[in-house]
Amino acid sequence: MKTVHTQAIILKRLNFGEADRILTVITKDHGKMSFLAKSVRKSKSKLAGGLELFSVSNVSFIDGKSELKTIVSTQLVRHYGKIVENMQTTMLAYDFLKLIDQHTQDQCEEQFFDLLDSGLQALTDHHEYPTVVSGWFCSQLLGLIGSGVNLERQANGKEFSETDTYQFSFDDMGFFVHPSGQFAPRHIKFLRLLSKVSKPSNLLQVAQANALASDIKPLLQHALLLAKD
Structure with missing residues (x-):
């Protein structure tokens, strides 16, 4: 399975399991997508800093068969704090x-x-x-x-x-x-x-x-x- 890179803005988010989060995002070049951010609610999560509301983020995800894609890395581009x-x-x-x-x-x-x-x-x-x-x-x-x-x-x-x-x-x-x-x-x-x-x-x-x-x-x-x- 290949890793895909895009820019995304979070539209809505839903807590899932003990520490995961399901995100609905609009992307620059892949339309609207659903992402699974594993362990993002943990204090030491490497994903959390790049997945803020009202932000543009660089996102890398695994392009598997499921409609719910798993995020593997994030980087904050612009945060409208x-x-x-x-x-x-x-x-x-x-x-x-x-x-x-x-x-x-x-x-x-x-x-x-x-x-x-x-x-x-x-x-x-x-x-x-x-x-x-x-x-x-x-x-x-x-x-x-x-x-x-x-x-x-x-x-x-x-x-x-x-x-x-x-x-x-x-x-x-x-x-x-x-x-x-x-x-x-x-x-x-x-x-x-x-x-x-x-x-x-x-x-x-x-x-x-x-x-x-x-x-x-x-x-x-x-x-x-x-x-x-």
Whole structure:
């Protein structure tokens, strides 16, 4: 049996037996996988230091016939430790792990790993803008799973107007004009930015970015919930 090397981010972990742990991870080049980390909960474990939550790790594992692969060595590459210094960023980081787990299959593309890595990095670097980071992450994830919001035209095919207000149709994944709509053209423009920029840092100079992100947060969350089903 050969040994395979990859980079991984832990999505969830489960204690197993007296000192082992079963890990669900997203990898750089092997999709989503399940690992067995033997004796990792022992105080002198050589694996433990390279298997932290909110981290990117180099992982070597034995590629046997079982879907549960055994880890033989680990090395910490990046640890986003500042995330846990703030309750809101900690909860968002757990949300990111959960969302990636919910919306990926075993044979998923590298972009899901990259998105999670960038999301954890952004929560570390821009902890004062957690809602903006979360909005960017959710919008990017919707795009990756093919459930992105229609932002080019209204749900009926008409062009957007600078004077109308809009409501959102989850059936059509698009906006429609409504006299008392909760969304203005500025929200739609911000959603376009969320879906297009490669890093959330590009959004921080947008006027009222936090307020706009808060307004559209329920829309993005519900869209992801529907996509999961």
